[in-house]
Every structure is written in C-alpha cells, then in structure tokens.
Amino acid sequence: MDILIRPAQPTDYEPLGEITARAYLDDGLLAFGDEDDWYLTELKDVAKRARTAEVLVAAEDNHLLGGVTYVPHGGPLAELARPGEAEIRMLAVAHEARGRGVGQALVRACVERAAASGSDLVLCTQPTMHTAHRLYERLGFLRVPERDWHPVPGDDFTLLTYKLTL
Template structure:
C-alpha cells in the first residue's frame, strides 16, 4: 500500500507543482491556453506555498489543491474557494483527489470559513462527481460561458456549508 501525505506546500515544491500543472493541462478543466515556454513560476504574489495543499505518495509530490478567497470584499471573507486542483496522471484512481478535497474543506474550517465554493466546467464529469460525493451542490450555472475546442461549455458553480 502506498503512503499518502497531505501537507502545506513548501517553496521547494514549485518545480514539481509546475510540472504537474503543465502535464495535466486539458480543456476538460482549463480555460487558459496550453502552457508555453518560458513557463511562468507556479507560485506568484497572489498564490504562494501557503495557499496550496500538496499530496505526496511515497515522498513524491503528485497533486495539489489551491485554496483562497473568492473576492477581496470583506463581506465575503467567510468564504473560501478552490481555485486550482490537479493530480498527476500516475496517481489517479488512488484517492489522491478525494483526500485533497477533504483537506481543503478541513483547512477552510480551520481558517474560520463558513462556506467553501468552486467553479468547474460542465463537461468535467469526473470532477463534478467527486465534488458532489464530498457534499458540494450546484448553486448556479453560467450556460455557454466558455468556448473550448469548438464547443460552448457551461461554468458550474458549486459550494457547501462548513
């Protein structure tokens, strides 16, 4: 059995997280163009290591989830939002994604949040199924919000109470 650890990201995780982000890029979940050289840093002024939880399998970083504020408005400070999520192909089907989502929910609670939300593309059935199984419900749909691979795709807003 593989040993899984979920922890807060460290500055030294940047290369591994950037590689996972690039390797898993797909219009199934990304609305930005495919990453191109030179690759930007994974961490930024807006999202540093402290905003990411990472999953390790046997000491190797295999995924992350980014948690932040949905807006900068003080009246919205009781809400956290999942703002990025990826699991390396070789780690799929091993419960990594589920553990990351659960860890994000717990971290949001630890930070004093009362709600957690996310946005997911309508055609990303695997992600939507995972989120629903962890208590997230559809709170809104923006029909045809994105045009990806020649098709209009819905933006699905999901959330749950903590």
Template sequence: MTATATTSTEPLIVRRARESEYAAVGELTYRGFGHHLPAADQPDSERLTLLVDAEARADAGTLLVAEDVRTGKLVGTITVLLHGSPLARQAEPGEAEVRLLAVLPEARRQGLGRLLLEHSVQLAARNGARGVVLDTGVDNLGSQELYRQFGFIRRPDREKPRPAPKVQLVVYTLDLAG
C-alpha cells in the same frame, strides 16, 4: 498542516508545499490538467501562468501537495484561497475557494482528489470560513461527480457566461456552518 492517509497502494501525506517545490508543483498542475498529452489543447498565456506559477498561488493562499512518502514524489495539489485573495474568482465574504485541484494521471483512481479536497475543506473551516466554493469546466464530469459525492451543491445562480474560447464554468458550494 500535516495529515497522513493511506490509499489502496501508497502511503500519502498532504501538507503545505515547500518553496523549493514550487517549480515541481507548477509542472504537476500542468500535467494534472492533461496539457502535456499529445494533441491536448494548450491553455492561453493567462491560464498557463496560473497553472505553473505555484509561488503566486502560495502567496495568495495555501498551496497543498500530496506526497508519496515512499518515493518523495509529489502526486497531487490544490490551492485554498480566502475571500479577497487576488486569485479567488468565486469566493464571497465568509467563503474559502479551492482552485486547481490536480492529480498526476498515473496517481488517479486512488481517492487522492477526495483526500486533497478533504484537507482543503478542513483548512477552510479552521480559517473561519462558513462555506467553500469552487468551479470547474462544464464538461469536467468526473470532477463534478467528486464534488457532488463530497456534498457540494451546484449553484447555477452563481454561474456567469464566459466569452469564447474560454470554457464555461459550473459553480459548486459547500456549507460549513450547518
């Protein structure tokens, strides 16, 4: 899957990650979640493995990246998983799940998260999904706003309490059948 879009400052392409890029995508994901910042909370070992192991995400689904075509730098990523994937935690039969949407801090506020989300939803539809599900931290209000603007609907009926110190999650779905 390859598609091109132009943001206000840079030409970008969204495509599948290449095997040779997996380490860079892992670092991008880690940085995109802000764990590299001074005094940032560090993920537990299970979460850290999920963030940096881009190869596992590519094996379990489709690992997409956004590339600045002028510099060749990867600036964003997202993973699309079908129901039954070992890394899907919310997808029910007929749904695709998007996980680990991450954009480098210096590339934010240009519509890149929305662009990655668009490509993920299109990929899910092409793969026969009738809906898309995702989750995010209850305090991640910026991402929640993006999902609502895109048309996702919060589904409290699908939210499950998680033991501390895990972050509580909110679940959103998008109906592709209608």
C-alpha cells in the same frame, strides 16, 4: 496508501506547476487554447500562488502526487468567493496517481481549513470535468447554477459553480 497532505515548499513549486499544467493540457482543459495559453503560465506559477494563498500538495514517500490552492475569502486569487466563503482553485492530480484518492484527500484538506475558519467552500469547474463533479458531489458540494460564470467576457465558455455549506 499513505498520502500526506502538507503545505507546498519552495522545492515543490516547479514539479507541482508541471503536474498542474500537464493535467490541464492532457485532459484538454485549457479552455482558452493550447501550450501557448496564458492560463498555462498561471497554472505553472505555483510560487506566485503561494505568496497570496495556501498551496497544498499530496505526497507519498516524498513523491508529489498533486496539489490544490486554498484561497481564503478576500484573497487576491479568489474568483467567486463571497464574504463567509473560501475557495478551491487549480486542483490537479498526476496522471499516474489518479484513482487513488489523491484528489479527495486534497479537497478534504481544504474542507477542514474552511470549517476551521467558519467559512463555506466554493469552487468552479469546467462542464467536461465529470470525474471532478462526482468527487465534489460525493463530498457534499452542491451545484449553484445561478453563480456559474464566464471567465472571458463575450465568450460562451462557462465555468460551473459548486458550494459546500459548512
């Protein structure tokens, strides 16, 4: 399979938003609700992300397979990156493309960008995302439990933190 990783183009925004939202909905990953969830709107708004971060897509024969948002340190979309760190956000792979190395290719592209900028790489993930955890660990990311956090104050929902030191 020839997976091309490239920056998202405006024509990719809507289909990538749908892939991302569908992945989170179908996998039960919307921690805050369902199709009316405010975060679903954020997941669909690729154009907004692309204004302040680097959105990458995976494509095969001009067919979108998934995408990820790479956030350099200090970017407005950074949730947990500290000085010297970049962050991965909203990694999603279309259901029909899973198990083909798409997620790995997208994460590796982010690793390359972080390494080129001299940054380490961090990300947060939900406790139920076991397949993603295995991918991150296979690529050298380590759990950093002291940086786990609660996106909604007062709620017991926790996001797990992983870090790759480059």
